[in-house]
Amino acid sequence: MNDLEVRQLRYFVAVAEELHFGRAADRLDMAQPPLSRAIRALERQLGVALFERTTRQVALTAAGDVLLRDARTALEAVAAAAHRAREAGSPSPRLRVALKADIDGGLLPRILEAYGADGAALPPELVLGAFGEQPQALRDGLADVALVLHPFDRRGLDSEPLLTEPVLAAVAADDPLAARPGLCLADLAGRRIVGGPPSGHGRPDEPRPGDARPAGTRPAEAAPAGARPASNLSEIFSLVETGGIVFLTPASVARRYPRAGIAYRPVSDLPDATLAVAWPQDARAPAVAAFVRAACTVAAEATDVTDVTDAAGVTTQTPPLAPGPTA
Incomplete structure (x- = not known):
């Protein structure tokens, strides 16, 4: 069997997510007949049916379900590789930190200070986004490390808890x-x-x-x-x-x-919020290890509980920390 091409996976994912060849063709900005031919060619190449087609609907087969999961991961990896290569090849690459504004447990200024004191040549670039966007930014190669709230989509990522607060x-x-x-x-x-x-x-x-x-x-x-x-x-x-x-x-x-x-x-029956630092499992950059090290050190030292939480009778705690990524 020949190796699959990125184009084939992109076509397949569009049809699998839309479950409609016409909408998938519009999404891909192409005509429907060549898309249908490409999917049939992919099925012949794999030797399995990926879709069940009737005059009324299109549905994924068991093989299609498996391929959809792996195809998404593969496309994410390809896109991330391109982003990371471009960033690494820039004249002055900088560590990119994804986060939601103000959702950093109040630790970000001290983390940045500790990261700089660890020998970083350039300050990190902050990649701001909405709730839940940070893990995908890591997988897509748009960021190198992130501050996230638990629980989050951990696919392909490692993380360390930093701070638990009400x-x-x-x-x-x-x-x-x-x-x-x-x-x-x-x-x-x-x-x-x-x-x-x-x-x-x-x-x-x-x-x-x-x-x-x-x-x-x-x-x-x-x-x-x-x-x-x-x-x-x-x-x-x-x-x-x-x-x-x-x-x-x-x-x-x-x-x-x-x-x-x-x-x-x-609010007694709301769970606490746990802040974590996350990074791709395959990260090897010394800058990523330095940022995680700085974040864990700052979190371990963050013992202050301020008036607003004291007045409400609640506290902020740091959990036990495990080793982060090695440089």
């Missing part, structure tokens, strides 16, 4: 909820919520910053008509102060943004 509810200072020392999720019923723990932490409908919607609704359900999702912390805090939303946020964000019009309260 998730607090930010409510308007004159909200009746602010008079309570602590809350539970049931107390937030009927409220519009922004933020929350990463997907997989036990709630079926975890909201996200920038995704304001009524508490208890599914992601597919929209916020009230005319409501524009909040797009940054300044807008989120303004909405909290006016009683428009409740903001669920790691305690470190609350520490950095105390506001007279906002009260932060612990």
Whole structure:
């Protein structure tokens, strides 16, 4: 059997994800007949049927399911190789750190300082993205290392936990909820919520910053008509102060943004947020090892618990650390 080509895998993935040859052809910016011929040629090359075709639908076979999983991984690896080669060949390559703005446990400035003190020639480039984008940025070669919240998609990645901290509810200072020392999720019923723990932490409908919607609704359900999702912390805090939303946020964000019009309260049945540093499993660059080393050292030394968490009766902890990648 001849080796598969990237083009063949790209064609196959498009059809497998769309389950419609016409839509896949549009997505690939090509005509449908040559796409159909290419898929038939791929099936002949492999000696298996990848799709079950009827006049009404297209479905993956068992062989197609297996190839789809591996084809996605292969295409990610090819794209990552190209990105990394271009970066390594640039006149002044820099370590690229993927993260969500303000979701760094308050550690980023000290990590950058420690990384520089470890002999780095250039400061890292910060690659900012939305929640959940950082692991894929690593797999795609768009970043070399990332700060992420657990749980996350760990395919092809190694990681070390850095910091575990509670998730607090930010409510308007004159909200009746602010008079309570602590809350539970049931107390937030009927409220519009922004933020929350990463997907997989036990709630079926975890909201996200920038995704304001009524508490208890599914992601597919929209916020009230005319409501524009909040797009940054300044807008989120303004909405909290006016009683428009409740903001669920790691305690470190609350520490950095105390506001007279906002009260932060612990939520007893929300899981803690765990910050981790992650990198590709095949990473060998000394800069990656240096950043992970700096992050773990700073996290181990981060023992301060500030007023906002003390007042709420919660603490921030660092977990036991295992060795990071070797240079």
